[in-house]
Amino acid sequence: MKSESGSASIYVMAAAALLIVIALPVVVVALGLVAQRHAVRAADFAVLGGAQQSLSDTSVACATAAEVARVNNAELRRCSMASGVLTIEVVVGTSLPFLSQVSATSRAGRG
Numbered sequence: 001m002k003s004e005s006g007s008a009s010i011y012v013m014a015a016a017a018l019l020i021v022i023a024l025p026v027v028v029v030a031l032g033l034v035a036q037r038h039a040v041r042a043a044d045f046a047v048l049g050g051a052q053q054s055l056s057d058t059s060v061a062c063a064t065a066a067e068v069a070r071v072n073n074a075e076l077r078r079c080s081m082a083s084g085v086l087t088i089e090v091v092v093g094t095s096l097p098f099l100s101q102v103s104a105t106s107r108a109g110r111g
Contacts, residue, residue, distance in 0.1 A: 031096055035094045036102045039090060040104040045072055046066070048068075050088065058086075062088075075091050085108070
């Protein structure tokens with residue numbers, strides 16, 4: 001007769017491996033969404049800070065937006081003003097595999 005001693009531990013290990021394989025992508029996607037929300041928040045704060053400083057002087061507005069983005073752990077990638085509307089894009093670095101950074105764009109101003 002064969003001994004079945006230890007066969008339950010093999011099934012437990014297989015179930016744990018399957019759980020990890022299923023859970024890992026879900027966790028990575030969730031962390032990516034958190035990083036995206038962080039980028040959106042940083043962009044919103046930065047554009048509001050820049051617009052509050054000046055809607056007539058692009059250099060002042062963009063400098064302020066860059067500082068606010070930096071304080072929120074983001075980097076100002078693009079900043080422009082047209083017709084009294086300040087538009088910025090920020091980028092936030094991540095430590096996620098296959099997703100080194102996320103970006104967000106925000107606008108504020110008249111109209």
